[in-house]
Every structure is written in structure tokens, then in C-alpha cells.
Amino acid sequence: MTRDFIELATTGTTPASVAGMSVQYLPGSPSGSSRWQATPLSGSVDPGARFLVAEAAGGAGTVELPTPDVTGSINMSATTGTVALATGTTPLTCLTAVDCAADSRIVDLVGYGSAVVRETSPAPAPSATTSVFRTTSADTDNNSTDFVVGPPSPQNSAGEKPGGPSGAIDARIRDIQGTTRTSPLVGKVVRVPGIVTATRAFGSSRGFWMQDPQPDNDPRTSEGLFVFTGSVTPPVAVGDAVTVTGTGAEYRPASGYQTTTQLTSATWTTDSRGNELPNPVVITENTVPGEYTPQPGGSIESLPLEPSKYALDFWEAHEGELVSVADVRAVSSTTAFNEVFVTTKPGEHPNARGGSVYLGYDQTNTGIVKIQSLIPFSQRPFPKANTGDVLTGITAGPVEYSQFGGYTLQASILGELKDNGLAREVTGKQNGGELAVATYNVENLSAVDDQAKFDGLARGIIDHLSSPDIVTLEEIQDNNGPTGVNDGVVAADQTLKRFVDAIVAAGGPRYEWRQIDPQDMTDGGEPGGNIRVGFLFNPQRVSFVDRPGGNATTAVDVVADQKNKNPQLSISPGRVDPTNPAWRTSRKPLACEFVFHGKTVFVIANHFASKGGDQPVHGINQPPVRSSEVQREQQATVLRGFIDKLFAADPNADLVVAGDLNDYQFSPTLRTLTQGGALTALMNTLPESERYSYVFDGNSQVLDHILVSKALKKVDYDVVHINAEFAERSSDHDPQIVRFLP
Structure with missing residues (x-):
């Protein structure tokens, strides 16, 4: 508003005369020399109406008051002060709350902000763009409970609001909502009636919903609307009949998303209270x-x-x-x-x-x-x-x-x-001749995490996965996790040691680990975390074949074993084509060679590029653009090239490809990896109702996979549901396990 203002109202049923009275103002922290300033009043306040007193002009506002009933010249503080309605026009003299409470000339008084003179406690502090309102007609003599801060909504005795009687378009809610997703009245100032049906009194998107109790017969037009008041709690109550003046707007939270139709810069009058709500x-x-x-x-x-x-x-x-x-x-x-x-x-x-x-x-x-x-x-x-x-x-x-x-x-x-008693699953234990390989996204695990997270993940490995022989891990972070950004720390030995120690403390075997540190800030994920894939393995059950030379940028290759005519990896562990552009800002697959009961088994751990950047399923573009699929298809092609090289050397190679591929079982990514039948995606061997390892927006869906070569025998596969469906969990992914005979 361009001017300070004071409003009066009456709870009586007949007009209340204010002739010979005054509104007066005192600074919030008065000194001995402070003086009340007075504006004489005339006329009367009608029941259900307001009486508007304009005071001094300020520099912060841009909206003119409606024509005031009385005009004064008091320059009022935007954040703290005291206003009184007094009998007579002689300035008051009291400078304390006690003295003012004893002054019989004061009809009513409100102190706001840090005001010394107030009733019980001061009302909240407004600002240059907000004002203080009485929430109900009740007067408890406690300014802090009787008043709230909200958008300014000055109204004169004629019912005029900012912009004058012709400054707004009279409309119904259905006119604002329209018959498409966007309002035909965006940018227009409208005046619209409705019943307050709900309020949001917290957060940065406060406001209230109102609904027209007299709907039309068009099923396309909504009869409800949100009135946005920003971070200010609206001084309305459910059941209030209000007339709101505001600007039609569409709020879009981000590109590609739908919008919310709402009113902004709103002012309103309360026409009645306690009305029956429309039926839902x-x-x-x-x-x-x-x-x-x-x-x-x-x-x-x-x-x-x-x-x-x-x-x-x-x-x-x-x-x-x-x-x-x-x-x-x-x-x-x-x-x-x-x-x-x-x-x-x-x-x-x-x-x-x-x-x-x-x-x-x-x-x-x-x-x-x-x-x-x-x-x-x-x-x-x-x-x-x-x-x-x-x-x-x-x-x-x-x-x-x-x-x-x-x-x-x-x-x-x-x-x-x-509570329907959902239980965490437990998989079967592998027998002596079976090799058990699991995959587990441990959700940004770093050495700075609480011990409770390590203990929860350890129980998952021991109690629910029954101590697999090999575990591919995704989202292992460096030793200081996201706390170190661009600090050069990439080692994850402390993270993995805490994990292994927690497994031992939970009664499990002492696993060993293998992984390769990435280059700093190159593999995506949480900034500073340097996530990577890695392996745990039980040396009492399986042997790791270590071949030196693996680092962040050296590519693993398939080479012939001249003695046994079988393929082997050039380095183990080794990253698959790590400098290929397909892996930009993404994790690189890690290939390893194991020996189980004298037989070589190859395992590749993976964590493909995320779905970040895809348009939402519920967005404005249909079908949504899934731009992230492009990179994952490239990654699948690169990985498939390495796999084909292994099978070219030995069509009967024992191979497990596991990890968070960040894609669905029906996606192009999985088609690339499984085309020709070289690999079987085990998720697709389950009944449709069991195909999930992750829950997003209420959909039980697939991101994690285990794929196996046709050489494996007696394959037994299980998705072990211990996290994704639970409010209390150690990760947002469920692990998976495959048991087989090499």
C-alpha cells in the first residue's frame, strides 16, 4: 500500500458512531519524551463493514488505498508500534502497558512487533508489505492471539478494495480455472466469492483453498481454487464465506511440469463465518x-x-x-x-x-x-x-x-x-556347491555416516541375504563423503573397512573388498562423494584373481590364456573402457575374475547413469521425453561390446552382470544387453507382480538387475525386499541375489 492505514469494525448489530473519537499512535519503544499522535474521527462503523483511516504515505508500496473514510498524517512504523482507539481527540499520555490499561479513555489497543505498550503480549511484527489483522471478532485482550500478520486488505465503509470498485473483473472460480490446464484469466485482477475449505499455515507456500458452493454443470471446470499468501499465514478460517480480489496466475514448479492455478497478491473480505462446506x-x-x-x-x-x-x-x-x-x-x-x-x-x-x-x-x-x-x-x-x-x-x-x-x-x-505387518524378507542359504552373487545399492555410504547405517546394511548382508559369496556394491563413497568437494580425496578404504567390520560384528564372515578409486569429481552422484562400484567377497568361499594394472583410466581387456585356452582379464579388477564418452559424469563398470571350486567366474559390477533430466510422467509433455535413456543405451552398447568379446573367446564363459542399471526391465537399455540371448535378465523370469526392487512415486519398479550367461546351471534368483517398502530402512534399494552352479 502507498499509505499506512488503520481499520475499525464493530461486533454490534447497529451502526457504532465514532464521532468525537480518535485513533492514536505511539512508537514501539517510547522514551520519556515520546508523545501519542492522534487522528480525529467522524461518522460511524456499520455492522459487518470496515471503516478505513488513511495515515502518512510511505515509499515501499505501489497500490493505492481505496477512498478512505478519514485521512490523517501519522507516520507509523512498519514493524513495531502501538495503535489505540480513544474517546476524545486529546493525545493520550500513558507510556507503559500498566498505565494505559488504567486509562479509561482507551476503548481498544493493539501493540505489534516489540511494542512495550500492548494488551498482554504484542501482535506479530508486520513488514513494509504486510499488515496486522484481527483473526476473529473475539477480543481476548491478548494482542498476540487476537492478531496475525497477512497481506494487506484495506477496505472502506463502501466495501471498496484496492483499485476501486471497477478495478477487478467479477468472476466465479470456474471462470478462473477454465476448461484447459491453464487459466484464461492469467494476469487479470478478479473478484471472486467462495467458501474457505482448507488452509495451509506452514511452509513457504501458505494460503487457503476456497470453493464455489454453487457449481456449474461442466465437468471440465474445477470449482476450487488456491489463494497464495506466500510465507504469511492467512487470517481466515474454514467455513468463512469470502470475497477475494487477486491476480490470476499459474505456478509452474519447474520446466516440463504442470501448473497450479491460483490467485496471488490477494485481498479479501469475510462476508460470513461458519458456513457448511461443499461436499467432497x-x-x-x-x-x-x-x-x-x-x-x-x-x-x-x-x-x-x-x-x-x-x-x-x-x-x-x-x-x-x-x-x-x-x-x-x-x-x-x-x-x-x-x-x-x-x-x-x-x-x-x-x-x-x-x-x-x-x-x-x-x-x-x-x-x-x-x-x-x-x-x-x-x-x-x-x-x-x-x-x-x-x-x-x-x-x-x-x-x-x-x-x-x-x-x-x-x-x-x-x-x-x-499396520498390516509387512515383514522383511530372508533369502535361502546357498549350499556348498552353489556360488551366491548379490548386488546391493547402499545409498551413498561413506565413512562419515552414522554407525546405525553400517549396522543396518550389515544385517541386510548377514540376516537377509544369508552371507553371499560375492556382493557387487553401488554408491560406495570416498572416505569423507559429500563433506569434501574438490578436495582430492577419492579413497574409500575407510568406508569399506567400516562396512566389513560391521558385518563381522553382526556375526558374518570377514569379507575382503576390491574397487578402483575414480578421478575426483568425474563419476557423478552426490557432489564430493565420488561414488563408485566395488566388490565384497568371502575369501573362505571364493578366490579373487588379482591382476595388477587397474586404475581409473586403464581399460580392462579380454586376453587368451595360452596354457588352458580359456579367456582371462588383462587386469582384475579393471574398468570397462573408462575413457569412453558414454561414461561421462557416470560410474564405470568394474570387471573382476573369481575362482570357485576350480572354475573361473567373471562378474561385472555396474551403476549406469541416473534418470535425472527426464520429464515427469505427470508433466505437460506426453509422452514425456526420457532424455537420460540416450546415455544409458550408449553405456549398454559399450558394455555389450566388452561382453561380446568375452563370449567370442569363450561362448561358455560363466558371467554375472549385476548392479543398478537405472532402467526398467522393458527399457531399450535392457534390450541392448540381452539381445541375441547371450544374457538373461533374471528380473524377467519372475512373475510380473514380483518385478520390482525400488519404489518411486508409489510405483514398485525396477532399477537393479542381475543378468547371467547361459552357461550357468541351476540358477536360483531372488529379489530380497528389505528396504524400498519400509519407512525405516538402510537404503532406498532392495538387494538381489542369484545362486547357481558354475
Whole structure:
């Protein structure tokens, strides 16, 4: 606002005269020489209306006040001070809270910021762009509870707001939402009525949702809308009937994502309180369409919504509206961000442990929706769910689009969590003649991690993987982890020693390790962490064939063993073509040679490039551009070239290719590695409902793989679910294991 202002209101049912009264101002920390400044009043305050007093102009505002009812010249502090409504126009003389409480001329008083003169405690401090509002008509004589800080919303006795009576377009919420994903009123100042249905009073995206209680008959137009107030808690209550003036806007969290339609720079009046809320849209297993989204080969933003045909269109057509679900099953664990994904379609691609598997680019699970809570965690902590648990009863609130996970039910009513007792799996123990090879992404493990993480991972190796003979590890970090960026530290011996010691302490064998330090800051991952792949092996069960010469840039080769006519590695361990551009800012595969019961077994550990940079499944471009696939296909081609060289030397070579390939079992990456039948992707030998090792946005999906050559006999494969489905876990990936006869 361009001027300071004071508003008056009455709780009476008849006009309240202010003739002969004054509003007065005192600095927040008055000295003995401080004096009250007074602005005389005239006229009266009508019930349900406001009375606007304009004071001195300031330099921070750009929006003019509506025509004031009275104009004064007091220069008020933006952050601390005291305002009083007094009988008479003679300046007050009290300079302390006690003296002012005893002055019978004071009708009401509010101190804000650090004000010395106040009722009980001062109201919060506003700023040059916010103001202090009374939250309700109740007066508890405690300024700190009666007032909050919010966007300025000055209104005069005629009901005019900033910009004057003709400064805004009268609209309904459906006019702002429109029939596509973006509002036809973006950038327009609108005046719109509605009922407050929910508030968000925490975080940096505070505000409230409102809904039109008189909907139209067009299923494409949402009747709900979010009013954004930034980091300021809105002084409204659920059930308030409000008239909001604000600017139509679309908030896009990042390129390629959808937007949230909202009002910004909003002011409002409360027309009545305690109104009945509109009924929520009840979501059942048959409510959301089975087809996910149109596939125009580009942006879907301008397409007319078809909420009866497409799931994304359905949710967009209800953006901002109240929806409810009942007795929904969690298809993810509760995340670190206090959110959980549930399914409204219990029969959609279920697995035996309660999740929903992701089986193809054209088989998106349309029943999944994310749940967050609008209830302050101090009142009710967010439930810690595991996959398969159930939110019983009703969960309800407005729909919002999120960058992380897509459409989200912001729960103002949250169901009770029922623990369905999900257990961590235990795999079988290999017999004496079987070789057991496991793969495990240990999620950025470094020597600076808490001992609890090492102990949890160690229990996974011993108790759940039954002490494999060989373990390929992904995401082993250097000794100081992400704390050292560009410091030249690349060694991981302390990290691996702590891991091995933890396994021994848990009752397991003393594994040995092999790995190759990368060049500093070249292999991607968490900055400073220098993640790499490596091996643990049990020397009591299997022998490692060490051949010197391996380093960060030297490529391993396949060479002929002239004595036995069998191939061997030129170096062991050795990196596969590490200077090839396919591995830029990515981990390099590590090939090793083992001997088990006199037979040579080759194992290659892998961690392909991440999916970072891919467009979201729920984004504006359909189908989404999966740009990261290009590099992984290049990596698969390079690795396949090395594998083909090994098979050219010995078609019956015993080979295990394992690790986090960061891609699906149906992806081009896996097709490149398995084409021609040289390798079998063991994930594809499982029933469809068991094909997963990771959970993302509620989808149980595949990133980790074990591929084996056809020479292996009696192959027994298992994905051991101990992490991805659980709120408490040691890694975000589940390990896998294969047992076989070489």
C-alpha cells in the first residue's frame, strides 16, 4: 500500500458512531519524551463493514488505498508500534502497558512487533508489505492471539478494495480455472466469492483453498481454487464465506511440469463465518479413468480437458476442490518429506506385499495419488506407513499439483493408519556347491555416516541375504563423503573397512573388498562423494584373481590364456573402457575374475547413469521425453561390446552382470544387453507382480538387475525386499541375489 492505514469494525448489530473519537499512535519503544499522535474521527462503523483511516504515505508500496473514510498524517512504523482507539481527540499520555490499561479513555489497543505498550503480549511484527489483522471478532485482550500478520486488505465503509470498485473483473472460480490446464484469466485482477475449505499455515507456500458452493454443470471446470499468501499465514478460517480480489496466475514448479492455478497478491473480505462446506468428490476404485493421459506428441496444456477419459484430466478438473478417499492402501512407505502414496484402485497391478507394480510405459498406474497433511505435526505427526498399510476411514482435503509425485490430496482430515505387518524378507542359504552373487545399492555410504547405517546394511548382508559369496556394491563413497568437494580425496578404504567390520560384528564372515578409486569429481552422484562400484567377497568361499594394472583410466581387456585356452582379464579388477564418452559424469563398470571350486567366474559390477533430466510422467509433455535413456543405451552398447568379446573367446564363459542399471526391465537399455540371448535378465523370469526392487512415486519398479550367461546351471534368483517398502530402512534399494552352479 502507498499509505499506512488503520481499520475499525464493530461486533454490534447497529451502526457504532465514532464521532468525537480518535485513533492514536505511539512508537514501539517510547522514551520519556515520546508523545501519542492522534487522528480525529467522524461518522460511524456499520455492522459487518470496515471503516478505513488513511495515515502518512510511505515509499515501499505501489497500490493505492481505496477512498478512505478519514485521512490523517501519522507516520507509523512498519514493524513495531502501538495503535489505540480513544474517546476524545486529546493525545493520550500513558507510556507503559500498566498505565494505559488504567486509562479509561482507551476503548481498544493493539501493540505489534516489540511494542512495550500492548494488551498482554504484542501482535506479530508486520513488514513494509504486510499488515496486522484481527483473526476473529473475539477480543481476548491478548494482542498476540487476537492478531496475525497477512497481506494487506484495506477496505472502506463502501466495501471498496484496492483499485476501486471497477478495478477487478467479477468472476466465479470456474471462470478462473477454465476448461484447459491453464487459466484464461492469467494476469487479470478478479473478484471472486467462495467458501474457505482448507488452509495451509506452514511452509513457504501458505494460503487457503476456497470453493464455489454453487457449481456449474461442466465437468471440465474445477470449482476450487488456491489463494497464495506466500510465507504469511492467512487470517481466515474454514467455513468463512469470502470475497477475494487477486491476480490470476499459474505456478509452474519447474520446466516440463504442470501448473497450479491460483490467485496471488490477494485481498479479501469475510462476508460470513461458519458456513457448511461443499461436499467432497468421493473417490472410489471406479472413479478415476483407466487411461492415464492423451498422447499428442507434445504439450497437453492447451487441450480441452476430458475428465471422464483420462486420469490426469480428471485430477486437473478437480484441482483445488475437496475430494475424499476411504480405507486406501499405501503403495509406498512414508517418505522423509512426510508424504505417502496410496492407491484408489486396489486391483490395479497389485503385488503380494501391497504395492502397485509398474510394467510398461503404457501401463501407468492411474489409481495412485499422493497424500500430504495440512494438520500441523505438533497436533498430529504424519503416520509412518510401510507399503501395504492402510489409511482407514476418511481422508479428505483439496487437490493440489506437486512437482514431486503429481496430483496430491492435501489432507485436512486424515485417516488412521492400520499396520498390516509387512515383514522383511530372508533369502535361502546357498549350499556348498552353489556360488551366491548379490548386488546391493547402499545409498551413498561413506565413512562419515552414522554407525546405525553400517549396522543396518550389515544385517541386510548377514540376516537377509544369508552371507553371499560375492556382493557387487553401488554408491560406495570416498572416505569423507559429500563433506569434501574438490578436495582430492577419492579413497574409500575407510568406508569399506567400516562396512566389513560391521558385518563381522553382526556375526558374518570377514569379507575382503576390491574397487578402483575414480578421478575426483568425474563419476557423478552426490557432489564430493565420488561414488563408485566395488566388490565384497568371502575369501573362505571364493578366490579373487588379482591382476595388477587397474586404475581409473586403464581399460580392462579380454586376453587368451595360452596354457588352458580359456579367456582371462588383462587386469582384475579393471574398468570397462573408462575413457569412453558414454561414461561421462557416470560410474564405470568394474570387471573382476573369481575362482570357485576350480572354475573361473567373471562378474561385472555396474551403476549406469541416473534418470535425472527426464520429464515427469505427470508433466505437460506426453509422452514425456526420457532424455537420460540416450546415455544409458550408449553405456549398454559399450558394455555389450566388452561382453561380446568375452563370449567370442569363450561362448561358455560363466558371467554375472549385476548392479543398478537405472532402467526398467522393458527399457531399450535392457534390450541392448540381452539381445541375441547371450544374457538373461533374471528380473524377467519372475512373475510380473514380483518385478520390482525400488519404489518411486508409489510405483514398485525396477532399477537393479542381475543378468547371467547361459552357461550357468541351476540358477536360483531372488529379489530380497528389505528396504524400498519400509519407512525405516538402510537404503532406498532392495538387494538381489542369484545362486547357481558354475
